[in-house]
Amino acid sequence: MTAPSELLTTRNGEAVALEKIPRHDLAAFQRIASGAVEGGQRVASFFGYDAGELGGIDLLMVLANDEDGQLNILSTSIEGNSFPSMTPDCNQVHLFEREIAEQFGVRPEGHPWLKPVRYQASWRPGRDAWNRPGNQPIVPGSGDFYRVEGDEIHEVAVGPVHAGVIEPGHFRFQCHGEHVFHLEIALGYQHRGVEKALVEQPAKRALHYAENLCGDTAIGHSTAYCQVVEALSGCRKTVRAQALRGIALEFERLANHIGDLGALSGDAGFLPTASYCGRIRGDFLNMTAVLCGNRFGRGMLRPGGAGYDLDDAGIEDLLTRLEAGEKDAASAIELLFDTPSVLARFEGIGLLPADVCRELGIVGPAARAAGLERDVRHDHPSGIYRFAQLPLPTWNSGDVFGRAFVRWLEIKHSITFIRDQLHALPAGDVRAVTGPLKPGHLAVSLIEGWRGELCHVALTDAQGKFRRYKVTDPSFHNWAGLAYALRDQQISDFPLCNKSFNLSYCGHDL
Amino acid sequence: MINLLVHFVLMLAMPPLLLGVINKTKALFAGRKGLPLLQNYYDLIKLARKDVVISQTTTWIFVAAPVISLTGIVMAGLLVPLGPFQSPISFTGDLILFAYLLAVGRFFTTAAALDTGSPFEGMGAAREVTFACLSEPVLFFALLVLAKMSGTLILGDLLHAPLTVGIQGAAASLVLVAIGMFIVLLAENSRIPVDDPNTHLELTMIHEAMVLDHSGPLLGLILYGASVKLFVLSAVLLHILFPFQSGYALLDWSLFMVEMLGVAVAIGVVESIMARLQMRHVPYLLIAAILFCAFGFVLLVR
16 A cells, blocks of 8 residues: 555545645656556556646546545646656556546657547647647547458448437447457547636636536536535535425436436337337436426535525425336336346347456446445545435446446345435525635546536636546546447347446537 | 229228327327327328428439338239228239239338448448348248148238138137237337337437438338238238128128237237337347247147
8 A cells, every 4th residue: 555645535526725635746646546556556547737837737536435535636847748658557547547548748758559548639839649740620529540450351430420319429430240359439529618618717607617618427426526625615504495306316227227228228229218218218307307497407406505495395296296207217127137138138138347447447337247346435535425324226247237237236226225314304494605716726626426426626726717627437437348249249239338337428528 | 983982092092001000009108199000101292292392312222212112012912802801902822922022122121221322321232131131030930831721822812711611720820920010010010129210319210210211202102001001911910810790782892901900009018018128139039930830830730
């Protein structure tokens, strides 16, 4: 283990002064970081920011110690146009390093697969890690892809425009007949520049940026954002607000998990559950609308608490709807798991074993389906989750079945959680006042969204404005997991594997 | 003469209705209202009025294939008797022509798919041909059983064998053949558990993947041809399943139509209660179908 002075230890939703963060030279930074990862910690976030007048860039890493519920922070700085990559020693940072290379135009030398992440222009004009001309637009998905050579090898390209109404992404398969050797995924089509737009905030608009980071995780991302603001302003939110936020977050999880199970059923060609779950998902979205008037939970969260309160009639209404929804979901989903032909499609497909999950830093249901006990609500509880624990369901198969079944277990636990909270909703205000943000501070906020860990990190400048705002969506970790899970699979099983992860394109592309 | 006319009208007009019945059955199981029964007719009319977009990489095969496939399947339909009535065309050995009229359609559909140069279409064509290799023997074994029973090689007469010769002594064989033929019916018409006609996921498609680039009237011909194929193969299966004859033409025709709709309902039920097979398990199902029919033959000649 590393000595305490090498890392600054903090907790989820706490603010720390920037100058307290230990600063190492690059070699020591990389040694400490890979040592910590080897010791079981996880890279929750790793990003660069402008060092100021010197013109270099600083790198900051947030390591999550899930066992002790601690977050460890360390930083370094790099000068010049390149730095030695640490990916060969620590696979978890592979995409973070590509992101740093893309955003700041510095080259991680020795990176095994240095390609752009989002095909965006560098934030520092004139510096580009790939020496692309600055006056031409960058086309997502351009450049070389990994290729398998051979007479009988063929390449299948899918996307970015897909047959269904889904987001754009490009998938390149290297196949031998029906057998997939390799899948490479190119994203970036949805890049909007949210992180950059959040610099110089918080203004009123910042919350809406957070809500729209990823449309199906509006509550998750806005909770993470609010938690950052509350940590940096030292705001004490009320218990009632925290309970309401927890209820909203679990409703979001319920709607999405039920929708996912329906979609999985549809992709396996099993129609009854697909149809029923489509409807039941709508019922749960409507419950979120009872909370705040919007089916996707927009407007539910406010820094300092919640945007809407729930009266007794609302609680009654929700309890009635919840009971009906629970019954419908149980009958539709149990039918899915009781049908042998469905299980034959789910079991043993899209394997992502626990050691690979650990190596790649996979989060959320995908990690739990492989047996990893990884859940922010359990490991780094904040808000209501400090008072009300949810059981942590895991499965040991790491296949499509595991990812589906863990979702079903989570659905059951979330319904129980919401019912308990509604029955014992604490009294009090729903919103506290948030003051100005502390200057020169950093706050890390982790939330277990329905896909997995959402990590928001904010650094404030001397005026208390955001100097850098870093968002890490679970999809950022997990897309690599999907690519891995497709190895040695049948190409016809790709849609099923893809749906079992159901990752976000815009959450990744930001 | 009247019966011939009814044969033509039913074979050309009824097939899209079968798809409508399948869809309605599936909707009922899923608790939905479902498409209108006649939606497939509306779709065909809509497609007929549309323009065609043709890729520059394609040749005449791409345009000819839908026409040739439809012609092949309609001609095959003229060799198959409907219910207890006689088929419009029949001669000794026409069962071989029947099998290869179906194969000609498939050959041109796959050729047109390869013609586009799209990886999806190539993948679909490879799958279609692979599975067809396994469903063809099922058909031949089934016809062999009936030929043995009736002692003739005329398709029209041998399909009537359960009716004319009687099922005594061959009941076990016929049950096995019926199971095998039902599996082929599902496989050849790209139904669940072999293929999913509703999917929009190119990577999982078999038949649908081959026609992704067709549009307008050409697509209409393909969809219509597929429904005629469903009708013709169902008619073959019905000879084995329901060998009845009342002697009254009107009653027999009505009975035949009811039976036909019954097959559509059965397909809808199968599609509702089970998921698709993994692609690599489809051959197992088809080999099982071959074995059913082969054992049916063994039982008959032992």
